[in-house]
Amino acid sequence: MNEKYTPALAELIGTFAFFFIGAGAIVTDTYTHGAVGLLGIALAHGVMLSVMVSAFGAISGAHFNPAVTVGFLVAKKINVSTAVTYIVAQLLGGALAGFMLKFIFPEAVWQPSHLGTPALAAGVTTQQALLLEGLLTAFLMWAVLGTAVDSRAPKIGGFGIGLTVFADIMVGGPLTGAAMNPARVFGPALAAGFWENHSLYWIGPIAGASIASWIYTRFLSKPAHIQ
Secondary structure, eight states, X not given: OOTTTHHHHHHHHHHHHHHHHHHHHXXXXXXXXXXXXXXXXXXXXXXXXXXXXXXXXXXXXXOXXXXXXXXXXXXXXXXXHHHHHHHHHHHHHHHHHHHHHHHHSOHHHHXXXXXXXXXXXXXXXXXXXXXXXHHHHHHHHHHHIIIIISTTOOSOTTHXXXXXXXXXXXXXXXXXXXXXXXXXXXHHHHHHTOOTTTTHHHHHHHHHHHHHHHHIIIIISSOOOOO
16 A cells, blocks of 8 residues: 555544444443443543554554644644545544444434434533533643653553543543544444534534643643753
């Protein structure tokens, strides 16, 4: 394969695997009448992301998330052309995961959760959701920059990133679904035909990742001189 497209393929495969397991855990929770639970759903997302980042990090940087890709763009770690290519690959991977889950599970099982599409809980306002998704994605972006990008990063593979997603879902999952990732919402939403509050899952995560990236590169990327 042309080396130009190898990173994009890695993004597509990694995103597909991450979402198939993550969203699939939500559908399986319905199938098993709640046996998976919030802890199991958070673990499924966190562990699979950890493995995929470790597997594909050396090939593409393992973003698997348009918000993270925009964060890399803000940090000037990639160019616009690469960012667009990555985002398209991520959206394709997400869509493939959504339609694969739709094919595997009966409609009566996937319909209640719309194939694991994140949604707002009762009483959560749009403003609260935007703030929460932005904050959770900022934590994720800092984990990416601090454990995988910074030259001083500890050699822990993708597990710092996966653990952040696990922790974020434990807090935000019951409120907004803790997407932190526009493609994570787009894929199952496309397959399920469920677009409720879709735009906030783009705005919140992209804003959070962009601000976090700017803060890290502006104030944290170089060691402080301690007097």
